[in-house]
Structures are given as C-alpha cells and as structure tokens.
Amino acid sequence: MLPDPVRRWAEAHAPRPIVDATPVLGGITGTKWILQLGEGDPLVLRWADPAEWGDVGREHVRREALAAGLLTGTGLPVPRLIAADVDGLISGAPADLLSWRPGQTRYDPLGPAALTALADLAVAVHGQPVPVERRPPAFSFRGPAEPQVPDWVRWPALWRRAIEIRRVGPTATPSGLLHRDFHFGNILWQGDAISGLIDWAEVSWGPPDLDVAHACSDFAMVHSATDAETFRAEYVRRGGRLDPDPDAAAFWVVSDILGFLPDPAHILPAVTAARPDLTADSIRRGLEDLLALTLQSW
Numbered sequence: 001m002l003p004d005p006v007r008r009w010a011e012a013h014a015p016r017p018i019v020d021a022t023p024v025l026g027g028i029t030g031t032k033w034i035l036q037l038g039e040g041d042p043l044v045l046r047w048a049d050p051a052e053w054g055d056v057g058r059e060h061v062r063r064e065a066l067a068a069g070l071l072t073g074t075g076l077p078v079p080r081l082i083a084a085d086v087d088g089l090i091s092g093a094p095a096d097l098l099s100w101r102p103g104q105t106r107y108d109p110l111g112p113a114a115l116t117a118l119a120d121l122a123v124a125v126h127g128q129p130v131p132v133e134r135r136p137p138a139f140s141f142r143g144p145a146e147p148q149v150p151d152w153v154r155w156p157a158l159w160r161r162a163i164e165i166r167r168v169g170p171t172a173t174p175s176g177l178l179h180r181d182f183h184f185g186n187i188l189w190q191g192d193a194i195s196g197l198i199d200w201a202e203v204s205w206g207p208p209d210l211d212v213a214h215a216c217s218d219f220a221m222v223h224s225a226t227d228a229e230t231f232r233a234e235y236v237r238r239g240g241r242l243d244p245d246p247d248a249a250a251f252w253v254v255s256d257i258l259g260f261l262p263d264p265a266h267i268l269p270a271v272t273a274a275r276p277d278l279t280a281d282s283i284r285r286g287l288e289d290l291l292a293l294t295l296q297s298w
Helices: 004-013 051-072 112-125 157-167 208-222 224-239 245-256 264-271 282-298
Strands: 018-023 032-036 042-047 081-085 094-100 175-178 187-190 193-197 204-207
Touching: 004 018, 004 042, 004 081, 018 208, 042 051, 051 081, 051 094, 081 193, 112 175, 112 187, 112 193, 112 208, 112 224, 157 193, 157 224, 157 245, 208 224, 208 264, 208 282, 224 282, 245 282, 264 282
Parallel strands: none
Antiparallel strands: 018 032, 032 042, 042 094, 081 094, 175 204, 187 193
C-alpha cells in the first residue's frame, strides 16, 4: 500500500482526486505506481522507500526529474514532470510525479517499420543538445567490478577475453545524452509507432554506443544476436554515430554484456508474461551469442 505521506503529496499536485494507486509490476526496482484519477489519464509516481533504496533511490528520482526538464519541448515521447520531492521532505521519501504515456511494451519480433522507429528514437535522444551546466552525471558501468566467468557459459575462453577487454578500460569515444536503460521494457508502442520512452532514472552523459549496446543485448536475449546486429546497422543507417574504431565498438558492447553478470536470467521475471517461451538457458545463450558475434565481427 502506498504510504499516506506520499499519497497526500501526490494528491496536492494532481489535477483531480486520486481514486486508486496500483504498483507497476514486472520491473527490477518496484518503485513505480499508477495513480488513477477521478477522470482523465492516470499519473505515474516514483516513490523510493528509503529503507530499501537509500541514496540510490534519491538519485533515481533526481535524474528522472532532470531528464524530464531537459526534454521538455523536444517532441520526444517522454513523460512530463508534474512535481518532484527529491529529498522526501514532504512525501517521506524521494518521489516524483509524472504524466502517463499511452501504449504497451512489445516483446514480439519487430518488423522493418518498428525497427526504423526504434532506431530513429535512439538517434533523436543521442542528438539532443544539452548545455554543459545541465549535463547529467557521467555514465557508470553495470555489473560486478571484477567479473568472473560464470559456470553456465559454453565458451569460457570467450568470456575471459571479454573480461580482459573490459579491464583495459574505456576508449575516448564522443559522448552525448544517454537514456542508459534503453531496452524493450522502457519503450511503449501503439502498433509500429513508439508512444513512450519511459523510466529515465539512470539518464547519463556518455557514448551513444552504450544505449545501442544495451538495446542489442535485449534483442539478443529476447530474439537473437542477428536481430541485435540488424538494429545496430539500422541505427547507423538512420544517422546514429557509433565509434568507428572496431576495438572501441567491441569494448562498449562487451561492457554492456558483462553488466548482466553473474546471470542475465535475472530479466526473466520481467519478460515471462509476454514471452513464456523464454527460459533462463535461452536468455543466457542469446547473450553469449551476441558476445561471440561482437568479438568475431565488430
């Protein structure tokens, strides 16, 4: 149940009375709520319980509010910020209140029109001009600081090579605005048109390669490594700029893949309702196939 202080805070900023509050299920953090109003579209609340999320929750709220401010008026299909209580002084914990975006997530194979729409969205995000003084924090790597070869892999030597590539450190790839969690679960569709890019809690400044790599990991785990390669090519075809150096390109993809360790199957609860055919083994195989393709071709 949503605690009374944050509900009262949200009601003070909502245009109409809140009649119901429903947690958003299927994600990793479990900090989002849909607030149904007496009439009209619902609102979306992020409330980060300090007992569970502490400073991380506060940073998620701060970055999401920052992203909403940066993207106001850009024409991108992103939520509008209604209110934010970053320190939780009124709501009892860090919170922000956002407009709702229509649409549904998709985990089915994307046809040419949808693939182009997804590539165009990524290109538009990465091309947004951001004044130096308003840039979000620099990206950080995901996953363990010292990754180890998991016991579920088919090709341990490939993973040892990936870990060594990551250990060398990042290249001097040009940076821009990143969503930093650019995957199927954060993209809303109406048919083949994208109606929402949501969950900006990790907005960052860094190489566009990282957002593209994260989408490619999702394609590989949910569909195939070939589909990941197709998306990457479409991104470039639609005007996206990735590091042209093959070693640098491989570094960013490898870094994202290693961010899923020790086991990418942790995404299974978020996708199983839409894709009951997926298993822990299929997700692992897809990610490992992408690693093999990356180190062989990119």
